[in-house]
Amino acid sequence: MATNYFKNYPNQEGFFEQYGGSFIPPNLQKEMEKITDAYFSISKSHNFISELRSIRKHYQGRPTPVYFCNRLSTKYGGRIYLKREDLNHTGAHKLNHCMGEALLAKYLGKKKLIAETGAGQHGVALATAAAYFGLECEIHMGEVDIIKEHPNVVKMQILGAKVVPVSHGLKTLKEAVDSAFGAYLQDPENSIYCIGSVVGPHPFPMMVRDFQRVVGIEAKEQFSEMTGELPDNVVACVGGGSNAMGIFSAFLEDEECKLFGVEPAGRSFEVGEHAATMSYGKPGIIHGFKCYLLQDEKGEPSPVYSVASGLDYPGVGPEHSMLKDMKRVSYVTATDDETIDAFYELSRLEGVIPALESAHAVAYALKLATENPRQSILVNLSGRGDKDIDFVIEKYGLPK
Numbered sequence: 001m002a003t004n005y006f007k008n009y010p011n012q013e014g015f016f017e018q019y020g021g022s023f024i025p026p027n028l029q030k031e032m033e034k035i036t037d038a039y040f041s042i043s044k045s046h047n048f049i050s051e052l053r054s055i056r057k058h059y060q061g062r063p064t065p066v067y068f069c070n071r072l073s074t075k076y077g078g079r080i081y082l083k084r085e086d087l088n089h090t091g092a093h094k095l096n097h098c099m100g101e102a103l104l105a106k107y108l109g110k111k112k113l114i115a116e117t118g119a120g121q122h123g124v125a126l127a128t129a130a131a132y133f134g135l136e137c138e139i140h141m142g143e144v145d146i147i148k149e150h151p152n153v154v155k156m157q158i159l160g161a162k163v164v165p166v167s168h169g170l171k172t173l174k175e176a177v178d179s180a181f182g183a184y185l186q187d188p189e190n191s192i193y194c195i196g197s198v199v200g201p202h203p204f205p206m207m208v209r210d211f212q213r214v215v216g217i218e219a220k221e222q223f224s225e226m227t228g229e230l231p232d233n234v235v236a237c238v239g240g241g242s243n244a245m246g247i248f249s250a251f252l253e254d255e256e257c258k259l260f261g262v263e264p265a266g267r268s269f270e271v272g273e274h275a276a277t278m279s280y281g282k283p284g285i286i287h288g289f290k291c292y293l294l295q296d297e298k299g300e301p302s303p304v305y306s307v308a309s310g311l312d313y314p315g316v317g318p319e320h321s322m323l324k325d326m327k328r329v330s331y332v333t334a335t336d337d338e339t340i341d342a343f344y345e346l347s348r349l350e351g352v353i354p355a356l357e358s359a360h361a362v363a364y365a366l367k368l369a370t371e372n373p374r375q376s377i378l379v380n381l382s383g384r385g386d387k388d389i390d391f392v393i394e395k396y397g398l399p400k
């Protein structure tokens, strides 16, 4: 792995080797270039960094702890540790980049934050950031998702955001993205588009990664302090890939740390039954950037499914796509059933109810622990499971 990694990737045009870039209409390209310039000049400034640090500490409650799972490790072997992003304000890692994006918006004098949301998690995090900074917030959401994700819709409204229903096409995430970009282009002077993961056109994959790096920086220091060494294995779930990039970024140059990105194998390997982009996808273009993509013969994104709605995306961040080709990160999978088992194991052995997204990472960590009883495993627990409990009980019931 090159030293100077973060200076080399992405390059000037936003490419991570062949992935990333920005494949968008010229009017949108102009706005992206303005955001890129602003990001480089503002986000490296002393004032910006001190303000973000203060927010992380006093508002978000960072650093989040690293926690050793005693009972889980005793049962499965290995030494399993969790980076507790479930204890970050709002209960997941997403607020890390939303506060960064909103702070940038404030420095740019913007009045409104615009985004799309699928399951509603990104919408809630962004609505939280908007409330903190006193900015308007407009969240575009497919009508199908609005019905499915009712509690998150209510949360966004309580936080003062406007939820815009999207009623064309399949009425889900893809249409919501188009609608949000459309709204942004109507008033790019006063508004800013805030993406929810390390995806989309340059500069978003870089910006979101940089705002999530705090997770890895903290975790590396905490783990070393607790154990006197680096973890043998670092595991994170991958939807778009923001929580995974956050923790992996601190260990990329430590060749002795094995890195695992866990994607959802869902119900089966049939098209439409999983979202294991790295296992079954090939390079293509979605939402203005190039990445591994689950696609049909025409290059259209395939339907995807996961028990964790935060992971059902047919693409993946461009940086992950590059790290797969470089073989620096191993991309593996966990099925729905393995995920539900891990959800209950962590709840009952440690008193921590994980988000179903994060439970994918836990599921793979349990496999690693069984196979490598002498090794340490650091899992990024990206979020808490309160949002999932009704669904799990209704669909799966209590474990036998």
Ligand SMILES: *Cc1c(COP(=O)(O)O)cnc(C)c1O
Pocket: 092, 093, 094, 121, 122, 196, 197, 198, 237, 238, 239, 240, 241, 242, 243, 244, 310, 311, 355, 357, 358, 382, 383, 384
């Ligand atoms: C959204 C979400 C994810 C997936 O997004 P990434 O960008 O892949 O991190 C994972 N875990 C939780 C708790 C989420 O809310």
